[in-house]
Amino acid sequence: MPGFNFDNYQRNNFLASKGYPIPKATSTGTTIVGCRFDGGVVIAADTRATEGDIVADKNCEKLHRISPTIWCAGAGTAADCEFVTQLMSSTLELHALSTGRKPRVVTCLTLLKQHLFKYQGHVGAYLIVAGVDPTGPRLFSIHAHGSTDVGYYLSLGSGSMAAMAVLETKWKQSLTKDEAMSLCAEAIEAGIWNDLGSGSNVDMCVMEVDKPAVLYRNYRTPNERSIKEKSYKFARGTTAVLKEKIRPVVDAVQFDIFEETIIRDSDKMEIDS
Amino acid sequence: MDHMPENWGRPRSDVYGVYNPAIHNAGPTTHTQQPSITGTSVLAIKYNKGVMLAADNLASYGSLARFTDQERLIKVGKETVVGVSGDVSDMQYIQLLLERLIIEDNYEQDGHNLRAPHIYEYLSRVMYNRRSKIDPLWNAILVAGKKDDGSPFLGYVDLLGVTYSAPTIATGFGAYLAIPLLRKIASDDGDEKRITEQQARAALDECMKVLFYRDARSLDKYSVATVTTDGEVTIEQNVRCQDMSWRFADHIRGYGTQTM
Numbered sequence: 001m002p003g004f005n006f007d008n009y010q011r012n013n014f015l016a017s018k019g020y021p022i023p024k025a026t027s028t029g030t031t032i033v034g035c036r037f038d039g040g041v042v043i044a045a046d047t048r049a050t051e052g053d054i055v056a057d058k059n060c061e062k063l064h065r066i067s068p069t070i071w072c073a074g075a076g077t078a079a080d081c082e083f084v085t086q087l088m089s090s091t092l093e094l095h096a097l098s099t100g101r102k103p104r105v106v107t108c109l110t111l112l113k114q115h116l117f118k119y120q121g122h123v124g125a126y127l128i129v130a131g132v133d134p135t136g137p138r139l140f141s142i143h144a145h146g147s148t149d150v151g152y153y154l155s156l157g158s159g160s161m162a163a164m165a166v167l168e169t170k171w172k173q174s175l176t177k178d179e180a181m182s183l184c185a186e187a188i189e190a191g192i193w194n195d196l197g198s199g200s201n202v203d204m205c206v207m208e209v210d211k212p213a214v215l216y217r218n219y220r221t222p223n224e225r226s227i228k229e230k231s232y233k234f235a236r237g238t239t240a241v242l243k244e245k246i247r248p249v250v251d252a253v254q255f256d257i258f259e260e261t262i263i264r265d266s267d268k269m270e271i272d273s
Numbered sequence: 274m275d276h277m278p279e280n281w282g283r284p285r286s287d288v289y290g291v292y293n294p295a296i297h298n299a300g301p302t303t304h305t306q307q308p309s310i311t312g313t314s315v316l317a318i319k320y321n322k323g324v325m326l327a328a329d330n331l332a333s334y335g336s337l338a339r340f341t342d343q344e345r346l347i348k349v350g351k352e353t354v355v356g357v358s359g360d361v362s363d364m365q366y367i368q369l370l371l372e373r374l375i376i377e378d379n380y381e382q383d384g385h386n387l388r389a390p391h392i393y394e395y396l397s398r399v400m401y402n403r404r405s406k407i408d409p410l411w412n413a414i415l416v417a418g419k420k421d422d423g424s425p426f427l428g429y430v431d432l433l434g435v436t437y438s439a440p441t442i443a444t445g446f447g448a449y450l451a452i453p454l455l456r457k458i459a460s461d462d463g464d465e466k467r468i469t470e471q472q473a474r475a476a477l478d479e480c481m482k483v484l485f486y487r488d489a490r491s492l493d494k495y496s497v498a499t500v501t502t503d504g505e506v507t508i509e510q511n512v513r514c515q516d517m518s519w520r521f522a523d524h525i526r527g528y529g530t531q532t533m
Contacts, residue, residue, distance in 0.1 A: 106530045113529070140529060148529040152521060161449035161487070168483045169454060173521065190453040 009122070031159030031191025031198040032062060032073035033167065034128040034139045036152045037180035040208035041130045041137040044184035044219070045073045046159065046192050048199035055199070061217070063203050067092055067103045069213050070131030071205045075157035076144060077124035084125045088112055105131045105138035109148055117146030126156050132207045159191025159198040166190045181206065185220050192222065199223065304408040308360035310334050312345045313490050314447030315356035316480055317415045318455050319425045319440045319465035320473035323501035324417035326356045327477040329484075330511075331492035338492070346498045348506050350375050352418050353389040354498040355396070358444040359412035359432065367410060370399065389418025389426040389500075393436075401434025409433070413444035419502045425465060440465045443480075446488040451480035470499070482514045493517075 012022055029050040034043040045062035048055055064072045064085040070092070074081025088108055096103040109129055116123055121144045130139045141154045153171045155163040166187040175183065184204060191198040202220040207213045275281065283292060315328040332343035345364065347355045349371045357364040374395060378387050387395075393416040403409050413431040420426045429437040429444070440462060441455035458476055459465055477497060485493045493514040499507045526533060 109529050150525050150528060152525075161446075162453040164487060165450045165453050165480075165483050168486050169479055171521075190457075194453040194456065 029159075029195070029197025029199075030062065030075040030157030031155070031163050031188050031195060032075050032128050032157050033155045033163050033184050033187045034073065034130045034141070034151075034153070035167070035171070035175070035180045035184050035187075036137055036139050037175040037177050039137070040132060040177060040206065040211075041139050042177070042180045042184050042204060042206045043071060043073045043128055043130045043139075044188045044202055044204040046188050046198040047201045047203055047218070048192075048197070049078055050197055058200050059218070061203065063205050063215060065089065065213075065215075066108055066129070067096070067131065069133065069207055070103060070105055070108055070129070071207060071213060071215075072108075072130070073128045073156075074125060075160075076126040080123045080125040080144075081127065084112065084115065084123060085127075087115070102134055104133040104135060105129060105140065106135075109140050109142065112142055113146045113148050116142065116144055121145040128154055128156055130207060131213075132209050137207065137209060155187065157191070157198065159188075159195030162190040162194040163187035177206065177208065181219075189220070189222065304406075306360075306409075306411060308363075308411040310339060310361040311490070312343060312358045312361055312364065313488055314443055314445040314451065314484055315345065315358045315413070315415050316443040316447045316451050316455070316477055317356065317417055317427055317441070318459060318468070318473050318476060319427050320468040320470055321466050322425075322470060322503070323419070323499060324354075324425045324427050325470070325473045325477055325500075326354055326415060326417050326498045327481055327495055327512075328356050328358070329481065329492040329495040331490070331494075332361045333490045336490070338490075341492060341494065344496060344510070346496050346508055347371065348498075348508060349392055350378075350387050352386075352500065352504040352506060353392050354417050354500050354506060354508070355392065356415040356417070356444075356498070357412050358414075360410070363410040363412050367396070367399075367412065367414070371396075388421065389416050389428070390420055392416055392418070393426070393428040393430065397428075397430045397434065397436050400430050400432065404432060404434045415442055415444065417498070417500050419500065419504065423502050425500075425502055446484060446491070447480065450483050450487055454480050454483065478512075478515070481512075482517060485514050485517070 016022060029048055030046060032045040034041065043063065047059045049057035049060040062074055064074060066072050066085060066089045072085050074085060088111055091111055092103045092108055095107065116125060124144050126144055127142045129142060139151060139154060141149045141156055153167045155167060170183055181204060185202050188202045200223050201218045204216040204219040205213060279297065286292065310332050312332055313329065315326065317324060317326040326346055328345040330341055330343050331338055332340035343361065345357055347368055349355050355371065357367060375387065396414055396416060400410060409432040411432050416428045418426050427438060427442060429442045440459040441452060443451040455476055458472065459468060481495050484491050495512050497509045497512055
């Protein structure tokens with residue numbers, strides 16, 4: 001039969017109707033943003049991963065590396081974002097080796113959208129793809145069904161409206177790197193405080209032309225756990241010891257550890273004759 | 274003997290037709306509607322000398338921008354403003370109820386007039402009562418004014434009868450786009466003492482601009498109401514969004530790979 005094969009989808013629906021529903025995927029709830037500045041592009045994300053109403057991970061990493069200078073922020077289903085991103089990373093590297101050129105953001109964009117469209121939105125990956133390549137700094141967003149958008153400032157995820165409100169207020173055409181970084185951090189914070197699907201910390205990645213990309217893991221941590229007011233350790237002697245018996249399990253042997261350094265003559269190479 | 278209770282006391286099937294069991298399983302009577310003509314967000318923020326509200330002048334018919342001169346901020350009595358979003362015919366009914374409320378309160382001529390907290394209490398009861406009859410007034414309402422002790426008052430009540438009070442409130446899309454911006458200047462109770470009238474107005478103007486950018490059922494023409502703790506109510510009409518940025522995408526072509 002020509003076209004897409006969704007047999008498992010049918011099976012899953014059948015199972016769900018019989019009382020075996022699909023387990024709730026870990027979603028990234030999420031606020032993610034991207035912003036162009038003079039000479040580069042910066043992306044940022046919050047760090048909360050939710051499973052329904054529960055916070056599954058308080059400090060997850062939503063910023064994925066596709067190539068050294070192309071990074072991606074992901075919202076939607078966490079596993080889908082992670083795997084589709086890794087797939088693109090491998091594919092792009094092989095492609096770059098084949099072409100002999102540095103990988104381009106538009107290549108990654110096209111590969112991603114063709115993959116996601118093929119799966120008709122069932123791969124729940126909503127991504128902000130950004131990077132610098134030989135054509136300059138680029139910023140795009142992709143939705144799970146395969147549509148792409150270009151922009152100078154973008155936001156995605158459940159907290160996208162809170163972040164976009166900040167971006168619409170404070171973005172301007174010509175931003176410096178520091179201005180863009182603080183704008184993105186502020187936009188993510190709007191999502192952290194005002195959206196229940198987002199929270200914890202701000203991660204950021206700055207990709208500047210002719211410089212290595214810098215990942216700022218936990219660039220801002222406005223939700224640090226406060227020090228516990230009291231120590232709840234039980235004092236020694238709280239539980240009375242009635243009997244003590246020590247059984248030797250191993251024979252402890254004294255031995256010396258020393259280092260061995262092998263110096264190899266770099267000119268001579270081992271060749272199988 | 275017929276052992277089926279469903280058949281006792283029933284008209285005979287051969288005379289009146291077979292009993293339709295769907296009647297037995299019908300559930301409660303429902304009038305729950307769909308709103309037809311609607312107004313979008315209403316925003317409000319308390320400041321040091323009162324409360325300020327904003328609401329645009331659009332009454333939408335689904336995706337049609339049907340009426341662009343709809344006033345959604347209502348002055349009630351001498352010292353209160355009520356902002357209504359949601360169904361416009363229900364808004365007009367609420368306007369009627371409030372008008373009658375004020376008239377009947379004036380019968381007494383006892384020197385006492387209804388203020389915001391009283392109007393709020395009245396509206397909350399009406400809204401909750403209607404929801405309990407499964408026949409709601411499809412609105413989200415903000416009531417702003419002053420309390421009997423002279424401090425600013427701001428309350429929210431909606432079609433479910435949910436009531437809520439805070440220094441900053443917004444209904445509809447405003448909850449997602451405006452609240453994050455308003456909470457930057459007033460996040461906790463008591464913050465309003467540090468906000469001036471100019472700051473409050475600037476914040477509301479900024480929010481209305483962002484809403485015009487990102488709410489697909491909004492308008493750039495709106496009204497701003499100011500209710501001071503001195504009891505003064507001013508409603509400024511035909512305010513327009515200023516300094517909007519629409520040329521940012523001048524150099525963007527296509528949706529990805531297109532260069533020309």
